[in-house]
Amino acid sequence: MLGREAALVLLDKALGYSKAQETDIYLNAQDLGLSRFAGGAIHQNVAHGNVVLNVRSVVGKRLGRATTNDLSDSGIKKAVESAHQNALLMPEDSNFIGLPPPSDAVTVESWDEATAFCSPETRAKIAHGVCLQGKEHDLNVSGACRTGVQEIAVVSSHGTRAYHAGTFAGLIINTMSDDSAGWAKGGGWRLADMDTEALGREAVGKAVDGRKPMAIEPGRYPVVLDTYAVDDILEALSLYGMGAQAVQEGRSWMNDIIGDRAMSPNVTIWDDGSATQGWPVPFDAEGMPRRRVDVITAGVINTPVHNSYTAGKDGIVSTGHQAYFTGAPIASNLFMQEGDSSLQGLIRSTERGIYITRFFYTRLAHSKGCVMTGMTRDGTFMIENGQITHPVKDLRFTQSYVDALAGVELVGRESKLVLNEVGFATRVPALKLSSFNFTGVTV
Amino acid sequence: MDDFLSRALDLASVQGASYCDVRLVETNQERFVVRSGAVDTLSNDESLGIGVRVLVNGFWGFASTNIVSAAEVDRITGLAVEIAKASAQSNNGPVSLGPPVTSRGVYTTPIQVDPFSISSEDKLGLLLESDRRMGSVKGISARTGNLIFIKEHKTFANSEDAHVEQTIYEAGGGIMATARGNGEVQRRSYPQSMRQQGCAGWEFVDAMDLVGNAERIATEAVALLSADHCPSGVTTLIVGASQLGLQIHESCGHAIELDRVLGSEAAYAGTSFLTTDKLNNFQYGSEQVNITADSVRLPGLGSYGWDDEGVPAQSTPVVENGRFTGYLTSRETAAGLDLGLKPNGSMRAASWNRIPLIRMTNVSLEPGNWELEDLIADTEDGIMMEMNRSWSIDDRRFNFQFGTEIGYEIKKGKLGKILRNCTYTGITPEFWNSCDAVCNDKLWTMWGIPNCGKGQPGQIGHTGHGAAPARFRNIQVGVMK
Numbered sequence: 046m047l048g049r050e051a052a053l054v055l056l057d058k059a060l061g062y063s064k065a066q067e068t069d070i071y072l073n074a075q076d077l078g079l080s081r082f083a084g085g086a087i088h089q090n091v092a093h094g095n096v097v098l099n100v101r102s103v104v105g106k107r108l109g110r111a112t113t114n115d116l117s118d119s120g121i122k123k124a125v126e127s128a129h130q131n132a133l134l135m136p137e138d139s140n141f142i143g144l145p146p147p148s149d150a151v152t153v154e155s156w157d158e159a160t161a162f163c164s165p166e167t168r169a170k171i172a173h174g175v176c177l178q179g180k181e182h183d184l185n186v187s188g189a190c191r192t193g194v195q196e197i198a199v200v201s202s203h204g205t206r207a208y209h210a211g212t213f214a215g216l217i218i219n220t221m222s223d224d225s226a227g228w229a230k231g232g233g234w235r236l237a238d239m240d241t242e243a244l245g246r247e248a249v250g251k252a253v254d255g256r257k258p259m260a261i262e263p264g265r266y267p268v269v270l271d272t273y274a275v276d277d278i279l280e281a282l283s284l285y286g287m288g289a290q291a292v293q294e295g296r297s298w299m300n301d302i303i304g305d306r307a308m309s310p311n312v313t314i315w316d317d318g319s320a321t322q323g324w325p326v327p328f329d330a331e332g333m334p335r336r337r338v339d340v341i342t343a344g345v346i347n348t349p350v351h352n353s354y355t356a357g358k359d360g361i362v363s364t365g366h367q368a369y370f371t372g373a374p375i376a377s378n379l380f381m382q383e384g385d386s387s388l389q390g391l392i393r394s395t396e397r398g399i400y401i402t403r404f405f406y407t408r409l410a411h412s413k414g415c416v417m418t419g420m421t422r423d424g425t426f427m428i429e430n431g432q433i434t435h436p437v438k439d440l441r442f443t444q445s446y447v448d449a450l451a452g453v454e455l456v457g458r459e460s461k462l463v464l465n466e467v468g469f470a471t472r473v474p475a476l477k478l479s480s481f482n483f484t485g486v487t488v
Numbered sequence: 489m490d491d492f493l494s495r496a497l498d499l500a501s502v503q504g505a506s507y508c509d510v511r512l513v514e515t516n517q518e519r520f521v522v523r524s525g526a527v528d529t530l531s532n533d534e535s536l537g538i539g540v541r542v543l544v545n546g547f548w549g550f551a552s553t554n555i556v557s558a559a560e561v562d563r564i565t566g567l568a569v570e571i572a573k574a575s576a577q578s579n580n581g582p583v584s585l586g587p588p589v590t591s592r593g594v595y596t597t598p599i600q601v602d603p604f605s606i607s608s609e610d611k612l613g614l615l616l617e618s619d620r621r622m623g624s625v626k627g628i629s630a631r632t633g634n635l636i637f638i639k640e641h642k643t644f645a646n647s648e649d650a651h652v653e654q655t656i657y658e659a660g661g662g663i664m665a666t667a668r669g670n671g672e673v674q675r676r677s678y679p680q681s682m683r684q685q686g687c688a689g690w691e692f693v694d695a696m697d698l699v700g701n702a703e704r705i706a707t708e709a710v711a712l713l714s715a716d717h718c719p720s721g722v723t724t725l726i727v728g729a730s731q732l733g734l735q736i737h738e739s740c741g742h743a744i745e746l747d748r749v750l751g752s753e754a755a756y757a758g759t760s761f762l763t764t765d766k767l768n769n770f771q772y773g774s775e776q777v778n779i780t781a782d783s784v785r786l787p788g789l790g791s792y793g794w795d796d797e798g799v800p801a802q803s804t805p806v807v808e809n810g811r812f813t814g815y816l817t818s819r820e821t822a823a824g825l826d827l828g829l830k831p832n833g834s835m836r837a838a839s840w841n842r843i844p845l846i847r848m849t850n851v852s853l854e855p856g857n858w859e860l861e862d863l864i865a866d867t868e869d870g871i872m873m874e875m876n877r878s879w880s881i882d883d884r885r886f887n888f889q890f891g892t893e894i895g896y897e898i899k900k901g902k903l904g905k906i907l908r909n910c911t912y913t914g915i916t917p918e919f920w921n922s923c924d925a926v927c928n929d930k931l932w933t934m935w936g937i938p939n940c941g942k943g944q945p946g947q948i949g950h951t952g953h954g955a956a957p958a959r960f961r962n963i964q965v966g967v968m969k
Binding site: 077078079080081082083084085086087088089090091092093094095096097109110111112113114115116120123124127128131132134135136138140141164165166168169170172173176185187188189191217218219221294295296300301371405406407408409410411412413416418419420422439441443484485486487488 | 675
């Protein structure tokens with residue numbers, strides 16, 4: 046890893062090469078170690094480090110870009126000049142209001158030394174441990190354990206100077222028998238917070254309980270969603286419409302319902318880049334503080350998140366959600382308000398329904414209402430008279446996620462941090478929904 | 489630069505590696521994105537790095553760096569060896585790679601016009617004019633267009649004396665118009681969703697005629713706002729060539745990846761129903777279905793000289809007259825089974841900082857004999873669907889559901905009104921066994937899919953899929969209704 050001083054020295058040097066009217070440079074660096082296991086053994090085991098400089102140059106109302114990971118003087122100069130040349134080639138964009146002004150530095154503690162420098166031996170021990178847990182029950186265990194460091198920094202000709210280094214740790218476990226599967230996923234910025242043995246028990250338990258699944262007829266059922274399935278809902282709502290670009294282009298699920306109570310009063314969702322209960326990143330790729338945005342409050346659809354461009358179009362200040370160098374603003378550290386039910390309470394409240402561990406391969410079928418299709422996977426069970434009675438074969442659903450959250454009857458009192466591979470994190474509770482539309486069953 | 493490769497190979501051997509390979513990769517990329525009249529992105533992106541993969545006592549380790557220097561090569565080689573030793577803590581026995589790979593040579597994608605020789609002004613002009621024409625259609629709420637050009641220079645060497653050098657070119661582009669009204673949102677894309685992409689030069693984009701198709705797709709997007717919904721039921725379905733390309737990708741291409749079959753991807757992308765007992769012993773599709781995996785058919789995105797294990801590009805029949813006959817393989821998976829399999833050049837890494845995985849090459853449905861007009865005329869009642877809008881399939885590649893941008897009613901052998909929100913669903917072998925006609929090579933196109941996800945850490949693969957329109961009987965459609 047570079048460290049604060051080296052990162053800012055590098056960026057200052059790059060900034061010094063620029064002849065553009067305005068320039069900002071976003072540094073994104075990662076050191077990753079990942080041990081992957083399948084069939085009860087490590088089969089892929091890797092490490093990589095990379096430092097990427099992302100340059101934006103502005104001439105009038107024109108913005109050019111370039112990226113490089115060649116950190117030699119000539120490599121940096123080339124990228125800076127290339128961004129400038131690209132700006133000169135652009136037509137004027139009347140909606141572009143220039144690079145954002147400097148903001149007060151925001152700091153968040155998300156660094157753990159043991160996680161940053163975790164050895165391959167430590168990851169291998171974790172992998173070996175969960176493989177043994179599965180072996181005791183004749184289960185085929187697969188998964189991945191990763192640890193590492195993410196550094197970001199931004200400097201600009203307007204005076205922005207921001208740096209953040211955070212650590213990450215994650216473990217996913219998939220357990221399989223001939224006719225069942227289980228799943229568990231843990232993660233955060235501190236490896237020691239992850240109870241790998243408990244995660245192993247969770248994944249093993251689902252596969253053991255899931256043996257001899259029965260096929261049930263597709264149709265509408267009440268459902269109890271475990272946190273992994275709820276994570277999928279929030280991720281889809283984020284990707285397909287919580288960003289202002291989608292709203293401005295009329296292809297967001299938010300269009301036409303901003304200000305409406307479109308979801309259950311039990312639903313409150315916000316994004317907060319600085320909250321350490323998630324996977325915090327205090328500023329975005331433009332150096333703007335990632336402000337808390339209350340996206341949905343008690344079922345009322347409030348507002349999307351912004352970068353400086355979309356905010357400029359709407360005449361407001363960026364909320365700091367330019368997650369990557371290019372592309373639309375994204376809400377990527379999402380939280381859902383917990384309720385007061387235990388998971389068992391959600392199940393007990395269900396006369397006849399389905400308990401779902403997680404969804405798989407979900408894709409947008411229609412933007413209006415955020416209609417998604419996907420499969421259940423790794424632990425799907427029938428609930429009858431308030432109890433789980435038997436496993437069921439995986440089902441395909443085609444369901445509006447907005448409508449699904451309109452039917453939230455009960456909310457779990459415990460939330461779980463679900464850290465996805467690309468830095469997208471949610472902290473979510475389990476949910477009981479009144480209705481979910483299943484449109485098929487697999488073999 | 490060859491000195492760095494030799495240095496890593498020598499050092500790995502000294503440190504106890506029984507096998508080592510090294511890849512030095514330099515990638516140059518140009519990206520252009522236009523959104524509703526404004527240039528969203530004009531970027532030049534460069535990436536350079538080196539990755540070292542080793543086997544120590546039969547177990548894998550890999551490390552990589554973006555700093556190409558002797559000191560860094562030494563560091564990552566040592567790290568790869570350390571990681572391999574850690575892998576031994578949880579193992580099922582040492583890896584065998586089978587016979588050595590000793591390829592040597594140079595390969596460059598044959599192109600007519602170097603895409604990097606065309607000015608950025610000309611490329612932007614193409615997108616802006618397409619955008620203007622889409623915007624001229626009343627009712628369009630958003631327009632996007634994008635172009636991408638990639639030049640990847642890659643040198644591979646292994647401890648078995650292989651040394652290959654490749655320069656791979658890719659070019660791609662596409663446009664999309666979105667219409668909003670009547671409480672509905674609809675879109676149309678050209679030449680395919682996101683973009684069409686191939687291993688080719690500027691001529692590939694030039695031939696697309698983005699400008700000439702811009703107004704048409706915008707008009708269709710607006711017309712879809714008030715079109716009838718796709719009916720629900722079981723009917724005859726003609727799947728257009730572009731959509732069929734993705735159908736092949738999801739339901740055949742991923743299913744024949746032997747690492748998936750053996751469980752390597754179980755925790756992430758899933759496994760496959762095409763288990764090894766089915767090889768040469770399973771009717772995957774009807775007699776009309778012939779599918780080939782090849783890495784030689786340009787402009788497919790899976791075209792190259794050698795894969796990232798140094799195995800030469802080649803062609804493998806995977807479905808012959810409907811019978812399942814072949815996998816995409818690696819050295820390790822082929823050698824690990826007693827099935828007489830050989831590595832067939834399918835191992836690719838997305839970048840210098842990723843290990844090679846089994847990736848689809850150009851997995852294509854071979855053309856049949858039908859003219860499309862004759863196929864429609866031969867269809868009493870049904871629907872034709874084209875251009876992907878959504879896709880999903882289960883973790884064993886059985887249950888799929890696709891949505892398309894547009895559909896056309898077929899009544900008494902004639903195309904009728906357009907249909908919106910079209911979807912179809914099925915079970916993979918049932919679907920392919922219901923295929924009773926494939927169109928001929930006149931409409932056969934090599935589609936490029938530049939966004940195929942696999943592996944952890946994630947890798948984005950580029951794959952090719954040749955397809956012509958084909959007909960399927962008794963298909964469930966209209967799942968959204």
